[in-house]
Amino acid sequence: MVERYLQTDNQWELDIYNIPIYSVTDASRYLNIPLPTIRTWLNGRKYKTRKGEQNFLPLIQRPSEEMSQLSFTNLVEAHILRVIRTIHNISLDQVRIALDYISKRFDTDHPLATKQFSTDGVDLFLEEVRDLVNVSRSGQLAMKEILLQLLTRVEWDENNLATRLYPELDNTNDDKILIIDPRISFGKPVIKGTGVPTKAIAQLYDAGDSIEDIAENYDCKVIDIKQAILFESYIKVA
Template identity: 30%
Template sequence: MKSSRSFSMHLLSFSERGTGERRTIPDRCPPAKKPVLSWPNPDESVTASSSLNQLYQERAAYRLPLYSARQVARLTGLSASTVQAWTHADDHEALVQAASPEGLSFLNLVEVHVLAAIRHQHGIPLQRVRHAVQFVRQELQAEYPLAQHQFETDGVDLFVRALEDENLLINASRRGQITIRQLVEAYLRRIERAADGFPLRLFPVYASNPGFVPSGLPAYIVVDPTVAFGRPVLTETYVPVDVVVDQYRAGDAVADIARNFNLSAPAVEEAIRYELGA
């Protein structure tokens, strides 16, 4: 059944994607197979005594450790080792405070997504990034400072000022780099929020290269912890990406998959690119 939600971001143009030449997706999957990420078993993620509806109403689902470092890495275009270094649960100086030693939450994912904006573009020392995050956390008095709506309104300026120095600005300008502020704001626009500013859904940026800015990037894939236990799903029908790609691996043609799941062919192709890293 097609979702009644509005997906305005889905209509964004491919022309501004800026990720370089896109690989052509063959109509059928070649014989070689690639392991897929394993997602939490629902019974392991939520105790039997908990009501999912109640969890969602209280927004507890957004704090559940649904993701491994590897899964967050896949959703943010980072390496798993980078995500692990940023999110050590027992490290008080961690850039992102992990939900638990067992995994990362959706709010953790959103924070890593924001940090990925500067990681992809600027050679900023990790210690400077850590200082900036700690500064914003202290100023905003927030458990998840980079995921808070207040970060968009007040925190970006604090964050950028803590990150940048005169030499960095001059060097970036000489290289023609987009500013840190522009990058962070572009990544923040990929977060859909409730009326009170709480982050509800993330349209992930899972691939980039130098000079990349996600302005105009299509939003075929979305992550919502209240849908499919936080697995990446396609915005058109909310069918999980891995379910669609399993059909492709089984030898089904893109057109047949699109018809079976009531999806557009570009959405199916994007699911394949995401899952297979094409």
């Protein structure tokens, strides 16, 4: 495993946010992104043009070229790319150009996982995209609002780096009950404030335990347990 370090208060600490700990399959499930899509973002792709075969470079840079796993930082990047790419249907080439521009402005390989993207970065991205595609003013505003809402599901530390992600569950008002934090339960999705993995909750429920009993045993609210079960059920079929 590749170990990376951050300097904080004149000390070097293990950078757990960039350790490769998530399989591509788990990242796909947690974020509700089709597996072929996230593989393209990670590996790039080749495509044919009139000028011959072209190579599209990856949108997400893994922490290690020798390992297939993703880091927490990569999860955050994919979380944001999902809206940019799949909901607004901006082409991969256009996304690549815009992100390269923002990376240079922010001087980072992971601009989507920095707090600066939630302030200056969204406008910079939209400005660059506006020059590449025919996006109406109302379309730009809609994209900006959705991106800003998506970024509220990310928490940042004092260095303005992403440290927590609240996964989404479609068709629910979950109020950020579930979190993904590499410092808790090896980065698996857990119920906020408990450290209890959602997978463990779902396994107890599938084994026949009632929601009320599980909530009492883990000192959780019933709604928390329901959300954990729904999340695990959802990602099984996503």
